[in-house]
Each structure stands twice: as structure tokens, then as C-alpha cells.
Amino acid sequence: MTGLDTARLTAWLDEQGLGAGAPLAITQLYGGAQNEIYELRRGEHHSVLRIPPATAPAERDRGILREWRITAALDGTDVPHARGIAVCPGPGVLGRAFYLMGHIDGWAPMDHRDGWPEPFEADPADLAYRLVEGVAQLTTVDWRARGLADLGKPDGFHDRQVQRWTGMFARIKGRELDGMDTATAWLNAHRPLDFVPGLMHGDYQWANVMFGHGGPARLAAIVDWEMGTIGDPKLDLAWALKDWPESTDDPGATAGHVGVHGMPGRDRLVARFAEVSGRQVDDFDYYLILARWKLAIVLEQGYQRAGDNPKLRAFGELVPKLMRDAAELAESTGYR
Known part of the structure; x- marks a missing residue:
């Protein structure tokens, strides 16, 4: 039934x-x-x-x-x-x-968190490249010609981010988050080096893509578009890479709850996005800080209403780590 x-x-x-x-x-x-x-x-x-x-x-x-x-x-x-x-x-x-x-004739990465299907088990690198190339493909969409001009409000997109999410945090605040003041002040003081509006998925990650069966690696579909808007596709890239390690040499390396050992490190993936999209990535630290800071606030909302829900209660430890990571990157970045 x-x-x-x-x-x-x-x-x-x-x-x-x-x-x-x-x-x-x-x-x-x-x-x-x-x-x-x-x-x-x-x-x-x-x-x-x-x-x-x-x-x-x-x-x-x-x-x-x-x-x-x-x-x-x-x-x-x-x-x-x-x-x-x-x-x-x-x-x-x-x-x-x-x-x-x-x-969609394909498979979902979240169904293979204990090991990639053949022929990618021994060499999964191309799966990671296809993941970031999916964001690069979003930058090519002529959203005005496709009738999506009123899907979002690209003007002032980055100016609204801090105001919107600090307002959200104020409404649900139940505790102080170490590093939030630092990360928030940094974001208020910085903007991307450039901003080219484009179609944005809004929750781009392993959980929202599917791959084709067999090799070579092929992105079969980007799915779950309910948060789609006209914004900044580079924020989608940062969302996918917000917890991606700079080195994946550790056999236990993960990103987005998926094992990424044997895949390219974050810097190589950002470089591939730049190569395919033609967009500069010198300001990528801005996007990483914004993605970590924003996710911390999103998950804190879940934690504050967790009750006896063990999944939401688990955010209690993850949220402070995300916010500290955002603050530490803000303090260390050379991006001005």
C-alpha cells in the first residue's frame, strides 16, 4: 500500500x-x-x-x-x-x-557509503570530478532565456545572507556558539571578488546527485530542486566541499558522510571547477566560510527543537565544530 x-x-x-x-x-x-x-x-x-x-x-x-x-x-x-x-x-x-x-537509470552515492560500486571501488577520483563539474554546468544555464528570471532575487544576494541567517539564529537561539561573532563579522566585512548570478541548486551534495551505471564516471542527474533559486552557483560548490579534506590520504577521510579516500583533495576539485566553468576561485575561502557558518545555523535550528530525536540531538556537537571551522578559516584567510 x-x-x-x-x-x-x-x-x-x-x-x-x-x-x-x-x-x-x-x-x-x-x-x-x-x-x-x-x-x-x-x-x-x-x-x-x-x-x-x-x-x-x-x-x-x-x-x-x-x-x-x-x-x-x-x-x-x-x-x-x-x-x-x-x-x-x-x-x-x-x-x-x-x-x-x-x-533515472543510475545509483545514489548515499547508498554506497561503505564502498563504491565497480568499476570505481579501486579508483573513485572521477566521481569527485563529476560532482564538481555538475556545479560548473549550472553556471552555463541561461536562466533568463529559460524563463527563470523571477525564480530568485540575484541583486543584493550576498548582502542579504548575513542579515537573513543571523535573524534566523536570533529567533531560535538557545546557546552561544563559539566563533560565531568572528565569522559573522568577517562575512559582514567581505564580499566575493565578483558575483555572476546563475542557477543555484541550494543543497548541492552527494545526497542530491545520481551517477550512471558502469564506467566511465558519469553524472546521471542532479535531483531534489526544491531549494533552487537564482543566486551564486559557487556557493553550491562550497556547500559540496565545506567539509572536504585538503588531503584524502587518510583511509577514513569523509565528506558529506561519504568516504572520499582516493579522491582528489579540495584544492584540486576547486581548480577543476575553475577549469570547466572559466570562473575565478581566488575568493573561494569566502564561500567556504559562508557555507560552514550557514549550515551551523541551519542545523542549530534542528538541534533546538530536537526533543528526544537522536538524529537532531546529534547536531549538538556538530554545530559548534562547524562554527569554529568557519571562524578559524576567517581568521587565517588571506582573502581581502
């Missing part, structure tokens, strides 16, 4: 001309943090349905429609993505807005 109204969904698929007349098979997939995911098969039709949980707040529907809008706009670009198939913008069919995207 999936909780979906199969009869209503089948009738809607008929209206869309998707597998008309064939029986519908639904399989729930797992891995999405915000939305429910279902695989649909009906005759020759094969897709994935994304929908907010029935109990989710109303803004989740807006997030789903945002995902759909970006997914549809990416068709015809070089960005690896799942093809947009159809959208239901209202609650009339399944009680929430939802959309269908093409099924």
Missing part, C-alpha cells in the same frame, strides 16, 4: 496520455528528505512521482511546483537532470500538488 489514490491517479494519467489502458504499478522509493517518491510503471510509461506528505505544510506544494519549474526549464541544457513529464499543480487528484519526472 502506498497511500496514493490509485483510481484518481490512473484517471489523471489517462488524461495526460500516459500509458492509457494499461494497469498501473506503484512502488514507493526511499531517500527523499522532504517529499515522498514513487516509481510508476504503466505499459511503456515509466516515471517517478514526487509529492509532499499529506501532513506537510502548505508551502511544500509551492516547493514541488518550484522543482517542476526548474526541472522543465532544464530540458535542452547540459545540466544532468530527470526529464520533466507532467505536473498536477493543485490538490484535486491526490490532495497535494505533484509532478512526474523521467526515471
